[in-house]
Amino acid sequence: xxxxxxxxxxxxxxxxxxxxxxxxxxxxxxxxxxxxxxxxxxxxxxxxxxxxxxxxxxxxxxxxxxxxxxxxxxxxxxxxxxxxxxxxxxxxxxxxxxxxxxxxxxxxxxxxxxx
Amino acid sequence: xxxxxxxxxxxxxxxxxxxxxxxxxxxxxxxxxxxxxxxxxxxxxxxxxxxxxxxxxxxxxxxxxxxxxxxxxxxxxxxxxxxxxxxxxxxxxxxxxxxxxxxxxxxxxxxxxxxxxxxxxxxxxxxxxxxxxxxxxxxxxxxxxxxxxxxxxxxxxxxxxxxxxxxxxxxxxxxxxxxxxxxxxxxxxxxxxxxxxxxxxxxxxxxxxxxxxxxxxxxxxxxxxxxxxxxxxxxxxxxxxxxxxxxxxxxxxxxxxxxxxxxxxxxxxxxxxxxxxxxxxxxxxxxxxxxxxxxxxxxxxxxxxxxxxxxxxxxxxxxxxxxxxxxxxxxxxxxxxxxxxxxxxxx
Numbered sequence: 001x002x003x004x005x006x007x008x009x010x011x012x013x014x015x016x017x018x019x020x021x022x023x024x025x026x027x028x029x030x031x032x033x034x035x036x037x038x039x040x041x042x043x044x045x046x047x048x049x050x051x052x053x054x055x056x057x058x059x060x061x062x063x064x065x066x067x068x069x070x071x072x073x074x075x076x077x078x079x080x081x082x083x084x085x086x087x088x089x090x091x092x093x094x095x096x097x098x099x100x101x102x103x104x105x106x107x108x109x110x111x112x113x114x115x
Numbered sequence: 116x117x118x119x120x121x122x123x124x125x126x127x128x129x130x131x132x133x134x135x136x137x138x139x140x141x142x143x144x145x146x147x148x149x150x151x152x153x154x155x156x157x158x159x160x161x162x163x164x165x166x167x168x169x170x171x172x173x174x175x176x177x178x179x180x181x182x183x184x185x186x187x188x189x190x191x192x193x194x195x196x197x198x199x200x201x202x203x204x205x206x207x208x209x210x211x212x213x214x215x216x217x218x219x220x221x222x223x224x225x226x227x228x229x230x231x232x233x234x235x236x237x238x239x240x241x242x243x244x245x246x247x248x249x250x251x252x253x254x255x256x257x258x259x260x261x262x263x264x265x266x267x268x269x270x271x272x273x274x275x276x277x278x279x280x281x282x283x284x285x286x287x288x289x290x291x292x293x294x295x296x297x298x299x300x301x302x303x304x305x306x307x308x309x310x311x312x313x314x315x316x317x318x319x320x321x322x323x324x325x326x327x328x329x330x331x332x333x334x335x336x337x338x339x340x341x342x343x344x345x346x347x348x349x350x351x352x353x354x355x356x357x358x359x360x361x362x363x364x365x366x367x368x369x370x371x372x373x374x375x376x377x378x379x380x381x382x383x384x385x386x387x388x389x390x391x392x393x394x395x396x397x398x399x400x401x402x403x404x405x406x407x408x409x410x411x412x413x414x415x416x417x418x419x420x421x422x423x424x425x426x427x428x429x430x431x432x433x434x435x436x437x438x439x440x441x442x443x444x445x446x447x448x449x450x451x452x453x454x455x456x457x458x459x460x461x462x
Contacts, residue, residue, distance in 0.1 A: 032415060033415060033416075033420075034362075034415040034416055035359065035416065035420030035421060035424055036420070038355045038358065038359065038420075038424055039420070039424065039427075041351075049415075051414075051415040053326075053414060053415065054326075054327055054330070055326060055329070055330060055414060055415050055416070056415065058329075058330030058333070058334060058358070059330075059358070059415075061334055061337070062330075062333055062334070062337065062351075062354045062355055062358045063351065063355070064347075064351060079327065087334065
């Protein structure tokens with residue numbers, strides 16, 4: 001599941017980063033507390049958060065995340081978008097609530113597993 | 116913000132005490148950007164963090180009680196030549212009556228009704244303890260010219276305008292720049308400290324409370340380690356520690372530095388700050404213990420995981436602190452010997 005797939009599944013819009021990135025989601029972390037996010041060791045994390053700030057992007061970069069989704073269509077500042085572009089972190093805005101976004105991603109993973 | 120009062124209309128409340136002329140301060144400020152180079156912006160950032168809203172706000176605020184009529188409000192606005200009036204009782208801010216509300220009252224014929232029925236109730240406010248950097252972000256995010264200021268008990272204690280912020284900054288800048296001019300040469304020598312022998316060393320300044328810049332050092336450190344093809348798992352651990360320590364300096368200290376030292380067999384991250392120090396290091400290193408305030412938490416930090424996270428990812432973790440003076444944290448990461456190095460670079 002690439003960032004393009006994530007964008008489609010979550011009815012979102014890619015705001016920054018490369019839409020054609022081939023990196024696949026390795027794990028989904030839904031959290032607004034950045035120190036919690038830093039505890040995760042998985043590769044290619046997709047970070048779902050309502051923290052619409054530069055720090056969400058910086059944290060994603062530190063853990064080597066493959067993308068960030070800001071849910072509830074929270075407004076994104078220009079600096080946040082700039083940081084995402086600078087650090088090459090794909091940034092998606094989704095109108096879904098965090099829970100609904102998690103459910104949709106989970107369903108998509110199950111469908112992917114079934115082939 | 117829907118329903119928020121347009122504070123840009125809120126002209127100055129009673130200005131008691133000395134009134135400073137901004138132009139005079141500007142003229143007397145020896146601001147020579149060329150001579151100062153990049154340091155001038157650092158000074159401004161430092162001031163924006165060091166100074167709090169309470170340091171620059173006006174403390175004399177004219178207000179009316181909720182029972183006052185719209186006509187009372189109109190008279191006070193006119194007599195004091197102001198265009199916005201906080202509705203406040205025993206320090207608690209209930210709303211604000213603006214000239215627009217008065218015009219609507221005249222049109223609608225409710226000038227003799229209590230102002231609490233027609234005042235704006237959803238106000239954007241600042242807290243007295245917030246750094247000026249935070250106030251400036253409010254001025255950028257909202258188009259209001261000034262904000263009411265509440266203390267930690269949510270009581271109205273002042274009002275702050277962009278003009279107040281600029282005036283304080285200009286004055287303090289003139290003081291700081293004079294100090295800086297006296298030690299420019301020695302400071303310049305400290306700016307770049309490069310590799311010596313087999314060591315690579317680099318240092319980044321971290322400014323108190325400037326969360327918008329926090330993470331720059333950790334991001335740069337990650338980039339440097341990636342360029343050196345250090346194992347990706349180690350890069351990630353170093354980056355996590357650097358980031359947590361950088362955030363810690365930013366939110367808990369008076370400012371400090373993050374130092375990266377790479378040798379043949381290890382990477383060291385050292386976080387040094389200028390106080391206030393940690394009274395109980397054991398307590399501070401436990402998960403979930405924090406002294407962060409609400410606005411830091413609203414930025415996604417302050418959960419008390421910083422030191423414990425840094426310790427968790429390090430091969431060696433050392434911390435020293437003296438209350439009122441400093442805290443130094445050093446995280447060491449062992450590098451595998453060249454023949455045992457993992458293949459591939461960091462992601």
